[in-house]
Amino acid sequence: MKTKDSAFREIFEANSKRIYRLCYSYTADSAAANDLMQETFLKVWQNLDKFRNQSMISTWIYRIAVNTCLTYLRSEKRQAKDELTPFIAENEPEEVSGKKEEVDLLYQCIAKLEESERIIITMVLDEVPYPEIAEISGISEGNLRVKIHRIKSKLTELYNHYEEL
Amino acid sequence: MKNFEELSSMWTAQPQKEQITADTLLKQVKKGTQSLQQKLLVSILMMAATFIFMIVLFLFFLFNSWLTYAGIFITMGTILIYAILMYRDYRLIASHDPTVEVNIYLQKLKEYQKGRNRMNGKMLYVYSVLLSIGLGLFLIEILRSVPLLVEILAYLAFIGWMAFVTFYLRKKIIKTEQEKIGQVISRLERLKLQFKD
Numbered sequence: 001m002k003t004k005d006s007a008f009r010e011i012f013e014a015n016s017k018r019i020y021r022l023c024y025s026y027t028a029d030s031a032a033a034n035d036l037m038q039e040t041f042l043k044v045w046q047n048l049d050k051f052r053n054q055s056m057i058s059t060w061i062y063r064i065a066v067n068t069c070l071t072y073l074r075s076e077k078r079q080a081k082d083e084l085t086p087f088i089a090e091n092e093p094e095e096v097s098g099k100k101e102e103v104d105l106l107y108q109c110i111a112k113l114e115e116s117e118r119i120i121i122t123m124v125l126d127e128v129p130y131p132e133i134a135e136i137s138g139i140s141e142g143n144l145r146v147k148i149h150r151i152k153s154k155l156t157e158l159y160n161h162y163e164e165l
Numbered sequence: 166m167k168n169f170e171e172l173s174s175m176w177t178a179q180p181q182k183e184q185i186t187a188d189t190l191l192k193q194v195k196k197g198t199q200s201l202q203q204k205l206l207v208s209i210l211m212m213a214a215t216f217i218f219m220i221v222l223f224l225f226f227l228f229n230s231w232l233t234y235a236g237i238f239i240t241m242g243t244i245l246i247y248a249i250l251m252y253r254d255y256r257l258i259a260s261h262d263p264t265v266e267v268n269i270y271l272q273k274l275k276e277y278q279k280g281r282n283r284m285n286g287k288m289l290y291v292y293s294v295l296l297s298i299g300l301g302l303f304l305i306e307i308l309r310s311v312p313l314l315v316e317i318l319a320y321l322a323f324i325g326w327m328a329f330v331t332f333y334l335r336k337k338i339i340k341t342e343q344e345k346i347g348q349v350i351s352r353l354e355r356l357k358l359q360f361k362d
Contacts, residue, residue, distance in 0.1 A: 012186075021179075103179045106172055125176040152169045160166050 008045050015058060016041070019065045022122045025110040026069040036072055040065040058128070062136050066119050073115070109158040117151045124148055201345060205255045212248040216241060228306055236302030243295040250288070254280045271353045278346045285339045293331040297324075 019040055024033035043064050051060060110118055116137065123133045133148075134141045167175075219241045228234060257277045258270075304323065308316045 021176075099175075099178075100180065102175055106175060125173055156167065156169045156172060159172060163167070 004045075004048055008041075008048060011044065011048075011057060011061070012041055015061050018058075018126050019061065021126070022062070022065050022119070023069055025107055025118055025122050026073060028107055028111040032072070036065070036068050040068045043068070056132060059132050059136055062119075062123065062128075066136070070115060105162055106159060109155055109162060112158055113151065113155065117147075117154070120144070120148060121151045121155055124152070201342075201349070202255060202259050204342075205251060209248055209251050209255060212244050212251070216244050216248070219244070230306045232302045233306040236299045236305075238299075239295055240299030240303065243292060243299060247288075247292050250280075250284060254284070271350065274346065274350055274353065278343075278350065281342065281346070285335070285342075289335060290331070293327060293335075297327045 016037060020033055020037045023036040023040070024030060027033050027036065040061065044061055047064075051057065110121060113121065120133060120137055123136065128136075130141060130144060130148075134144045137144065139147065219237055223234070223237050223241075254277055257273050257280065260273075300323065304319065308319050311319070
């Protein structure tokens with residue numbers, strides 16, 4: 001039988017990167033994303049005994065992470081910056097590769113989406129299966145497909161718009 | 166112009182940032198709350214050491230004036246009462262593990278914050294006054310044999326130090342302590358808000 005500590009370590013290894021990306025897409029700030037990721041896993045650890053396999057563990061962790069991010073945004077009144085280009089220009093050193101800038105721009109564009117859109121698109125990008133996304137976001141699978149299609153277009157449009165600037 | 170598939174592969178290929186390990190994460194959470202306890206414990210131990218020193222003075226040194234003994238007793242009594250009250254606060258937060266019983270810990274932390282506010286308010290002034298009286302009485306006999314100028318300077322230094330601690334250092338320490346408690350409380354409250362399971 002696995003101990004709580006070893007179970008937690010496994011869960012952390014398997015999910016921390018995805019959760020960090022999710023938190024980063026909400027905050028566009030790596031320090032805040034790290035804090036939120038830590039808070040998410042602290043709650044996972046505290047509630048691990050209560051997890052009864054009603055859903056997949058990754059679904060459960062995603063839910064906790066989304067709640068953590070939303071509570072953070074509400075309590076801190078932190079919103080994504082309105083002007084994307086100056087943010088990137090001021091914060092990135094010149095030698096940083098083009099790929100890194102592209103990824104940063106992608107995160108900035110995700111941060112411009114609505115809260116519910118952000119969580120859905122992050123899961124789509126992380127290749128989470130549709131039934132699982134539907135469960136986490138509380139939307140029927142049929143509606144979800146339509147919504148995902150719309151978010152994909154919106155994100156692509158946003159990205160191309162800011163890339164041209 | 167990029168299409169969504171290109172954005173998706175950009176997302177998949179993004180460089181991974183270095184992340185902390187599970188063990189470090191748990192250690193960090195515990196560290197924030199343990200530093201509060203440790204500071205309080207250090208203060209209690211320092212008070213205990215002073216108390217023992219006063220007992221040694223009382224038992225092994227012979228003083229001529231009753232005022233000196235009165236000073237020793239007032240100082241000892243003040244330190245003892247204050248240390249007991251601090252220990253009560255220490256027990257309040259030391260008896261629970263914040264990473265296991267977050268709700269109980271949060272409640273205890275709020276009680277602790279109230280207790281510290283009370284201690285750092287009027288109680289600290291009473292403590293400073295009693296301590297000043299006690300040490301002042303003790304100094305009368307000790308400084309009797311030294312030249313007048315030294316005696317005056319010693320009293321001035323003593324009064325200056327007590328005033329500095331009571332009116333300046335105290336405010337600074339209280340502010341830092343309250344900020345730290347406030348941070349831990351808001352972090353735990355944010356966690357508590359999410360307890361829906």
